[in-house]
Amino acid sequence: MTTYKGINGFAVQSVATDPSPLDEGQVWYNNASYAFKLAAVTTSGTWASGGSLNTARQTIMGTGTQTAAIAFGGFGAFPSPTTNASELYDGTSWTNGPNLATAVAVGVGTGTQTAALGAGGYTSIAPQVFASTAQIYNGTSWTTITSLPSVRAASGAAGTQTAALIFGGNTPGNVLIATTNKWDGTSWTSTGSLGTARTTMGTGTQTAALAMSGDTGPSKTTAVESFNGTSWSPDSTLPTATSNAGTATQGTQTAALIFGGSGFLTTTQYYDGASWSNQGALSTGRRLLAGAGTNSSALGFGGYTSPGITGVTEEFTGPGSPVTQTITTS
Numbered sequence: 431m432t433t434y435k436g437i438n439g440f441a442v443q444s445v446a447t448d449p450s451p452l453d454e455g456q457v458w459y460n461n462a463s464y465a466f467k468l469a470a471v472t473t474s475g476t477w478a479s480g481g482s483l484n485t486a487r488q489t490i491m492g493t494g495t496q497t498a499a500i501a502f503g504g505f506g507a508f509p510s511p512t513t514n515a516s517e518l519y520d521g522t523s524w525t526n527g528p529n530l531a532t533a534v535a536v537g538v539g540t541g542t543q544t545a546a547l548g549a550g551g552y553t554s555i556a557p558q559v560f561a562s563t564a565q566i567y568n569g570t571s572w573t574t575i576t577s578l579p580s581v582r583a584a585s586g587a588a589g590t591q592t593a594a595l596i597f598g599g600n601t602p603g604n605v606l607i608a609t610t611n612k613w614d615g616t617s618w619t620s621t622g623s624l625g626t627a628r629t630t631m632g633t634g635t636q637t638a639a640l641a642m643s644g645d646t647g648p649s650k651t652t653a654v655e656s657f658n659g660t661s662w663s664p665d666s667t668l669p670t671a672t673s674n675a676g677t678a679t680q681g682t683q684t685a686a687l688i689f690g691g692s693g694f695l696t697t698t699q700y701y702d703g704a705s706w707s708n709q710g711a712l713s714t715g716r717r718l719l720a721g722a723g724t725n726s727s728a729l730g731f732g733g734y735t736s737p738g739i740t741g742v743t744e745e746f747t748g749p750g751s752p753v754t755q756t757i758t759t760s
Contacts, residue, residue: 442457442458442459442466443458443459444458444459444461445458445459445460445461446460446461446462447460447462448460448467448754451752452469452752452753452754453469453752454469454470454752455468455469456468456469457469457757465756465757466756466757467754467755467756467757468754468755468756468757469752469753469754469755470752470753470754470755473749474709474710474749475698475700475709475710475746475747475748475749476709476710476746476747477698477710477711477712477713477730477744477745477746478744478745478747479713479742479743479744479745480519480522480729480731480743480744480745481519481522481523481524481743482524482741482742482743483501483517483524483731483732483741483742483743484517484524484525484526484741485506485513485515485517485741486506486732486739486740486741487504487505487506487513487515487732487739487741488504488505488506488535488717488718488719488732488733488734488739489503489504489505489535489536489551489552489718490502490503490504490535490718490719490720490731490732490733491503491504491534491535491537491538491539491548491551491720492539492679492720492721492722492729492731492732493539493540493541493542493543493546493547493679493680493722494519494541494542494543494546494679494680494722494723494729495542495543495680495722495723495724495727495729496521496722496723496724496727496728496729496745496746497519497520497521498518498519498520498521498542498543498544499518499519499543499722499723499729499731500516500517500518500519500527500539500543500546500567500722501516501517501519501524501720501731501732502515502516502517502527502530502539502546502548502567502572503515503516503530503533503534503535503537503548503551504535504720504732505535505555506739507738507739508555508556509555509556510555511533511554511555512533512534512535512551512552512553512554512555513533513535514529514530514531514532514533514534515529515530516528516529516530516567516572518543519543519722519729519731519743524743528567528570528571528572529572530548530565530572531565531572531573531574532553532561532563532565532574533553534548534550534551534552534553534561534563535551535552535555536550536551536552536583536584536718537549537550537551537552537561537563537583537585538550538551538585538586538587538596538632539587539679539720540587540588540589540590540591540594540632540679541566541567541589541590541591541594542590542591543569544567544568544569545566545567545568545569545590545591545592546566546567546591547564547565547566547567547587547590547591547594547613548564548565548566548567549563549564549565549578549585549587549594549596549613550562550563550564550578550581550582550583550585550596550599551563551583552583560581560582560583560601560602561581561583562577562578562579562580562581562582563577563578564576564577564578564613564618566591576616576617576618578596578611578618579611579618579620580601580609581601581602582596582599582600582601582607582609583599583600583601584598584599584600584629584630584644584645584674585597585598585599585629585630585632586598586599586630586631586632586639586641586642586644587632587679588632588633588634588635588636588639588640588657589613589634589635589636589639590635590636591615592613592614592615593612593613593614593615593635593636594612594613594636595610595611595612595613595621595632595635595636595639595657596610596611596613597609597610597611597624597630597632597639597641597657597662598610598624598627598628598629598630598641598644599629599630600629600645604647606627606628606629606645606646606647607627608623608624608625608626608627608628609623609624610622610623610624610657610662612636621660622657622660622661622662623662624641624655624662625653625655625662625663625664626646626651626653626655627646627647628644628645628646628647628651628653629644629645629673629674630642630643630644631643631644631675631676631677631688632677633677633678633679633680633681633682633683633686633687634657634681634682634683634686635682635683636659637657637658637659638656638657638658638659638682638683639656639657639683640654640655640656640657640665640681640683640686640701641654641655641656641657641662642654642668642675642677642686642688643668643671643672643673643675643688643691644673645673645674645692649671650671650672650673650691650692651671652667652668652669652670652671653667653668654666654667654668654706656683657683666701666704666705666706667706668688668699668706669699669706669707669708670695670697670699670708672688672690672691672692672693672695672697672699673691673692673717674690674691674692674717674718675688675689675690675691675692675695675717675719676688676689676690676691676719676720676721676730676731676733677689677721678721678722678723678724678725678728678746679721679722679723680722680723680724681701681723681724681725682724683703684701684702684703685701685702685703685724685725685726686700686701686725687699687700687701687721687723687724687725687728687746687748689712689719689721689728689730689746690712690715690716690717690719690730690733691717692717693715693717694715694716694717694735694736695712695715695716695717696711696712696713696714696715697711697712698710698711698712698746700725700748700749701725702725709746709748709749710746712730712744713742713744714733714735714740714742714744715735715736716733716734716735716740716742717733717734717735718732718733718734719731719732719733719734720732720733723746724748725748726747726748726750726751727745727746727747727748727751728745728746728748729743729744729745729746730743730744730746731743731744
């Protein structure tokens with residue numbers, strides 16, 4: 431009789447804990463759960479439930495990875511004030527972190543859990559007061575840094591705490607802008623403007639960023655633009671127009687993810703550097719949410735859904751990622 435060892439040259443390994451990282455096709459026996467298991471590959475990205483935020487909120491900001499994220503700012507049910515609260519995610523649950531130096535909502539976040547940058551937004555929702563505030567987190571506390579050259583909200587962001595890019599957004603009088611500013615860790619400078627003035631979502635680095643979709647005033651757009659360190663140019667368009675969506679903040683110009691958005695969308699749009707495709711839907715359709723991670727391992731949290739604000743967190747595993755499956759032997 432043909433055996434696994436006869437085919438592969440080695441026997442199935444018996445372990446008490448599932449191995450990590452996984453290799454596609456890997457088979458093992460988990461002697462703690464008494465089950466044979468297989469490392470398969472996902473054909474489509476999927477979302478799974480994560481630990482909920484301690485404080486439900488919308489227009490929240492965030493950044494980091496799926497297992498080390500930070501959520502900060504936002505506000506609750508309108509017209510509640512903006513909050514200075516921040517929370518830290520460890521891959522399972524959120525814990526309360528240090529407060530922001532300035533309470534803000536509808537701003538942007540970039541960087542990592544222990545080296546985050548937040549900028550712009552509103553310091554007050556009712557009445558609406560725009561901010562140019564910028565602040566950084568060092569893993570212990572938030573500190574105010576040099577303000578943006580001008581006030582703005584609902585912008586896109588990319589990069590790190592010391593090499594960031596902020597682009598597009600809304601300004602007083604609902605005037606949309608295409609302005610792009612670079613941060614070098616000390617000061618902000620102007621660089622090439624977006625081709626289309628709009629609110630937008632962003633990802634990538636300071637010299638290789640993506641501006642994705644957003645609101646142009648009359649309507650939402652499918653437009654995507656890429657930045658080369660100096661100027662913006664049109665890129666592959668999204669399948670579905672969206673605004674007020676979440677994004678994988680650690681994505682790149684050739685590996686991006688955008689999800690949810692106005693209209694309580696559950697849509698997940700995945701970019702592989704050549705084209706966009708729709709992946710598995712969010713369980714909770716929402717807008718004004720935040721995100722973290724990459725297009726293969728992302729996090730979506732908070733936002734506004736029907737009938738109100740939410741603290742729901744969902745974890746995304748992208749297509750082509752190894753996943754553990756139990757082999758049925760009877």
